[in-house]
Amino acid sequence: MAKLMQVLSKTVRRFSSALYVTGDKAQSHFVVLTPYIDFDEIIKNKNDLLKSIQARKLKIDLDKIERRWNFFKMIDDHRTVLEFTKTEIHNLINKLKQEGEEQNKSDIEKLLVHVKLVKDDLKNVKEYSYGLEENANLGVLSLPNLLHHKTPLDSHTIIHEFLEQPKPISENHIQIGKSLNLIEYTNPTLCYLKSDAALFEFAITNYFQITLLNQGFTQFSNADFARSLVVEGCGTDYLDKNKIFTLDGSNNEINRLHVVGGASLYSFMAYFAKHSIQSTLLPLKFFTLGRKYSPGSGPDLLNLSQNTVGQIFVATSDNSNEIFDILIEQIREIYEPLNYHLRLVYAPAASLKVGESLKVSIEMFSNYSGKYVEIGYLSLYGDYISKRLLFTHGKERTFINVISGEILNVQRFLACALENSYNEKPLLPSLLQKYI
Template sequence: MYESLNAKKAEYIKKKDEISRELGKLIKNEPDGETTKKLKMQSDLIKENIKKLKVPLWSAEEAAIVEVLKIPNDLHSQTPDGSNQILYTHLSKPDKFKHHLEVGKELNIIDFKKNENYYLVGAGAMFELGAKFYFSKILRDSKFVQFSNPDFVKSLIIEGCGKDHTNPDLSFILHHNEDTKVNVDSRLHLTGGGSLPAFLAYHAKNVMYSKVLPLKYFTMGRQYVPAPSKEDSLFHVSQSSVVEIFGATKTEQDQDKLLEELIDILKLAYSKLGYHFRLSLVSADKLEMWESLRVSIEMYSTSLEDYVEVGNVSLSGDFISKRLMIMYLENKENKFPCLVSGTLLNVPKLLGCALEHDATFAVPNFIKIERYLRTEE
C-alpha cells in the first residue's frame, strides 16, 4: 500500500516537473496560447492529485513505521543460542525446602496482603535500607554518579523502549476522567524513578557533548511493574525497591568495557552477602526486543525449585537512542550513543531468596544499616 502510493506520488511529481519545464519555454513565446493553457490545466490537476495523496500516504507511512518499530534489536556476538550460559557461580545452592512468606511471617519481618500491597517490617525494613546503601557505596566507589528520576513518564518513552504503551499488563497507565477526551499516545505511566524509562525520559530528544561520555549513573528508588502472576510471592510484587544503573558510551567497544566493569562489581557485591548466586548470559529467545545482550544475576528459590533473577545488566547498543533521539555531538556531527542499563538489586526478590537460604535469617554484616549511618562527633 505504502509503496504503491509513494510510486504514484513520484510519478505525479515527475510529470509535474516535465510540464513545468515545457511551460517555462512556452510562456516566453506564447503566454496565451492554447497549448500553454492546456499545460497549465494539466499542472493544476496534477497538483490537486498530489494534494489528495497526502492523507492516505501519511496513514500508510504511520502504519509502516509502526511495523518497522516492532523489529527487534541486533544480537550481541556474546548472546548465546538455545540456553543460558553460566559465567560465574558462588557457593552451592540450598537444598532444604522453605517458602519465604512463611519464614517472613514467623520472623515477623513481612506483612504480606497481596502482590500489590505488602510491607517489610523490623529486620526486613533494615535489610531493604542496608542493601540499597551497600550497593550505593560500591557504585560511588566505582565513580558512578547518583541520579534522581521522576516516577512518571509519557507514552512516547514506553514506546521508545519497544513496549506496547497501550497494554496495561506492561505498565501502570494513568487514566483521565471518563468525560475527558485523551490521546492514548500521550498518557502518563507510573514506572518509578528506579527504572530504565525514567532515565530515558531525562535524556530523550537531547544532545550531549562528547566529552561527558561515558555516562555512569545510578539511582535508588521504586520500580512499578504490574504483577505478572496471581500467586502471592515477593517474586511477583508490583512495587520494588531497587538500585538501577544507566550508562552511555561512544562505541560498542566502550559499551563492552562498561559491561565487564559492572560484572566485576556484581561479583564483588553479591559474594560478600554470603548467599549462593550465579551470573548468566541470557539466551536470545528470552531477551526483550530492545536488548542485544543481558547478564542475569540469579539466586536459587527452594519453593520454586528454580533460579530467580534478582538483578540484571542489559546492552542495547544505539537501538533505543535512535528511537528516542538521544545523541552526542562530535566533530560537528550528531551521533547515537550505546546504552547500558539494568537493575543491579531488586530488594524483594533478594530478600525472598535470602529467607529461603536460611530460615533463621539475619541481616548480613555488609548490609547492616549501622555501617552507613553517619554519627555526630
C-alpha cells in the same frame, strides 16, 4: 492512476502509535520526535535478523514487512515525481508568461490543465500514502534488536558462580517472613517490610549507593512517570496492561501517562530522549535507587507491583562490549562481599525483550522451590533505543549505545535471603549492619 488509487484504498490499514505519527495525525497530536528508520540498512543483515526473530520465538513475518516497505517506497517515489513535475510545470508557465502571456496563451492553458491533474493525483497519493507510511514504518519498528554473539539460542549459559548452592527447606519466604513478623501484605501485590526486613531494605540500598559511587557512577534522580512515546521507544507495548501501568482519564489517546517509577529504563530515557551530548563526556555512568512500578501477580515477594530497585544507565560510543564486561565484574564486586550464593548467566534469546541484544541475569537460589530467581540483570541495547528516541552525541549526531539494568531488586533479594539464611545466619550480616 485511478486503478492505483483503488489498489491503495484496499491495501491501507490504519495503525495507532505514540512513537511514529504520520502527517495527517500530526494536525491533532503534538509530535515530539520522529524515530530514525532506515529499513534498507536493517535488511542488509536479513539472515541475522531472521535468526533473532526465530530464536526469540516472535511471530513476525519479515518478508511481509519487506513487501510493505517496498510498496510504500514505490508510492513515495511516485509522490516525489509528482511534486517535481508540479514544480517544473509551474516554472515553465512562469517562463511562458515572461516571454509573452498573450502569444503563449494556448500553451499556458494546456499547462494549467496539466498541473491541475498533477495536483489532484498528488493529493490522492498523499492521502492514501499516510496509511501505507504508518503500516510500513510500524512494521519496521516491531522488529527486534539483533542478537549479540554471546546470547545463547536455547538455554542459559552460566558465566560465574559464587559459593555453594544452599540446602532445601520446607518453608517459603512468605511463611518465614510472617512467622518472624517481617512482612505485612496490604493486597496480593503490595506489602510492607517490618522490623529486620525494613532495616535490610535500608542497609542494602545504602550499601549499593556507596559502592556504586566508589565505582565511578553518578547518582541520578528521575521522574516516576513516562509517556507512551518513551515506553514504545524502549520496545514495550504501552497498551499491554500486563506490562505497564497506565493512568486512566488521559485525554491524549496515543500518548498517555504511565506510572513506571524513577528506577527504570523508561524514566532514564524520558530524560535523554531527543537529547544530544558532547562526545568527550562519554561514557556516562548513572544510577538511581528508588521505586519501580509494574503489574505483578503476587502474592509473594517475587511478583510485587512495587519494588525497591537499583537501576544503572550507561551511555557510550563504540566500546559498549568492553564496558559491558567491566560492569559484570563490578556487579561481582558488589555482591560477593554479601556472602550469599549467586550466579551470573547469559539469558537465552527467548527470554530477551525486543530491545535487548545481550542480557546477564543475576540469580539467587530459592531453597524452597529449588529454582534460581532473578534478583537483577544487566542488558546491552546497542543503538536500538537511541535510534527510536533520538539519543545522540557529537556534531554528526551519532547514535549512542545504551547499557542499562536493574542490578538490584530488594524484594526479590530479600525473598531469597530469607530462605538462604533461615536457621543458619542472620538476615542482617555484619557488613550490612554497617550501613544501617
